[in-house]
Amino acid sequence: MVKAYNFLAAWQLFPEKGTYEIGERPKSGIYRIEAIADTKELNIYHNWVSIENKAYASAYKINADGGVNDFEKLEVADKVQASFRDSISFEIHFYKKGEVVLHVLHEILPNGYLKITQQGINNEGTAYSNSEIYHKQLSVLPYSASVSGAVIKATEEGVIKHKALTAMEEQTNMQLEQIRKQIELLALQAHEIQKRKDLSLSIYSAKLSFTPNIGQTYYLYQKQDDTHLLSLVSPKEWGSSGPFKKFVAAVQLLADHTWKEL
Numbered sequence: 001m002v003k004a005y006n007f008l009a010a011w012q013l014f015p016e017k018g019t020y021e022i023g024e025r026p027k028s029g030i031y032r033i034e035a036i037a038d039t040k041e042l043n044i045y046h047n048w049v050s051i052e053n054k055a056y057a058s059a060y061k062i063n064a065d066g067g068v069n070d071f072e073k074l075e076v077a078d079k080v081q082a083s084f085r086d087s088i089s090f091e092i093h094f095y096k097k098g099e100v101v102l103h104v105l106h107e108i109l110p111n112g113y114l115k116i117t118q119q120g121i122n123n124e125g126t127a128y129s130n131s132e133i134y135h136k137q138l139s140v141l142p143y144s145a146s147v148s149g150a151v152i153k154a155t156e157e158g159v160i161k162h163k164a165l166t167a168m169e170e171q172t173n174m175q176l177e178q179i180r181k182q183i184e185l186l187a188l189q190a191h192e193i194q195k196r197k198d199l200s201l202s203i204y205s206a207k208l209s210f211t212p213n214i215g216q217t218y219y220l221y222q223k224q225d226d227t228h229l230l231s232l233v234s235p236k237e238w239g240s241s242g243p244f245k246k247f248v249a250a251v252q253l254l255a256d257h258t259w260k261e262l
Contacts, residue, residue, distance in 0.1 A: 004084065011032065012030060012134060014134065020130050026051075045057070063080075068080070071094065104116065196254075202248075207227065219231050220247075222245045
């Protein structure tokens, strides 16, 4: 579950940053993702408190193998499909009778926040989309963090331990945050390289009637027969009556002989 690494944490809701087309805006919330050792399964927990101080909770298990699997909560869905696009995004599709009733997309944003977008169909058959922003929950709390949790009374020994735990967690979290940012940067760099590679493969399979020069801007077109052609002539120069099916991208040849989209 290497791709799940960036998601495995307890995430705290930014209530003011969400957008809700269905349901009420919560006052607070925690979203937690845990991996089950030696499997591709994940436990997902979601707890939130409404403006009226009503507490809600949900928990379920998914198999993030990309396949369509049985889902344990039949009142929600009978099948579920979870897969990682890459190390900074994964999605879950919930099915009922073969139809997608809910799509949940998880994305790690460049600032390290977690964005969760829910797209589904309400009881009236209308499509809706809710989005929420979370940040990693870092602090060790000296009191119960759940509505049903036991009350913890502070003692001198407990205060000393709490201070030590807080200092330890701050230091380790700072180090883990640095490593996480490095991993995300590498993942983004790998994603960009893969994009250049895919674009380069398309261009090198296209018709070339000239030798391209490094740093020169060229224009990639799709022809009527769906093959590609690289040209020095821009869409503006062709005008509205260009001979191609569509313009794909303006591209530039780099020194490593890969191409980037401008």
